[in-house]
Amino acid sequence: xxxxxxxxxxxxxxxxxxxxxxxxxxxxxxxxxxxxxxxxxxxxxxxxxxxxxxxxxxxxxxxxxxxxxxxxxxxxxxxxxxxxxxxxxxxxxxxxxxxxxxxxxxxxxxxxxxxxxxxxxxxxxxxxxxxxxxxxxxxxxxxxxxxxxxxxxxxxxxxxxxxxxxxxxxx
Numbered sequence: 001x002x003x004x005x006x007x008x009x010x011x012x013x014x015x016x017x018x019x020x021x022x023x024x025x026x027x028x029x030x031x032x033x034x035x036x037x038x039x040x041x042x043x044x045x046x047x048x049x050x051x052x053x054x055x056x057x058x059x060x061x062x063x064x065x066x067x068x069x070x071x072x073x074x075x076x077x078x079x080x081x082x083x084x085x086x087x088x089x090x091x092x093x094x095x096x097x098x099x100x101x102x103x104x105x106x107x108x109x110x111x112x113x114x115x116x117x118x119x120x121x122x123x124x125x126x127x128x129x130x131x132x133x134x135x136x137x138x139x140x141x142x143x144x145x146x147x148x149x150x151x152x153x154x155x156x157x158x159x160x161x162x163x164x165x166x167x168x169x170x171x
Contacts (some may be wrong), residue, residue, distance in 0.1 A: 004121070006082065007145055010089045013152070014120045017094065045072050093129045100128045108169040119154045120162060127166050139170045 049068045055061050093100070101113055104124055113121060127146035132136045143166045148157040 004148070006085065008149060008152075009082070010093075011122060011126055011149055013086055013090045014126055015095060015118065017090070018118045018122065031128045045075060060098060092133070093125060096129060096133060097125070100125050100132070103128055103132065103169060104165070107165055117155065117158065120150065120158050123149050123154065123158075123162050124165055127162070128169055131166065131169055143167070143170060 042066050045068055049065065049072065052065045052068060056065075104121075105113060108116070114122075123146050126149075127142045130142040131139050134142075143163065146166055147159045147163050150162040154162070
């Protein structure tokens with residue numbers, strides 16, 4: 001899974017927190033990951049297993065199947081690790097949410113966070129967390145990724161609003 005895909009996954013789970021009570025989030029996360037499904041690579045391996053199982057009696061197929069089963073197990077573990085990383089990141093953001101929201105309130109003159117679009121607010125929270133608390137991510141990368149997510153999931157002009165707010169935070 002790419003860094004962008006992981007970030008989008010964090011965005012989506014974080015977005016869910018806007019609509020559910022914190023005690024319900026564990027169940028909501030389980031439902032989210034059930035609906036997200038498995039990675040494309042894992043689906044491809046499973047298709048190959050299905051194809052090979054039809055040829056089970058053919059010479060050399062057993063070794064190919066064993067390789068596919070091993071790869072499937074490895075990919076399932078990677079998906080689980082990705083889910084754990086996502087939940088850890090969301091948890092870290094939620095712990096710092098009062099501070100993140102305070103910073104956002106200061107940098108969004110005239111905007112009440114309660115009246116801001118939930119998509120834009122979620123993107124800003126994620127990027128603000130990355131800018132202020134995650135030294136492993138370059139500020140420019142965080143801003144660029146936030147703008148890309150806003151273009152994909154936000155309203156038509158969301159990306160420019162997100163870019164402007166994050167530029168103030170970074171500045």
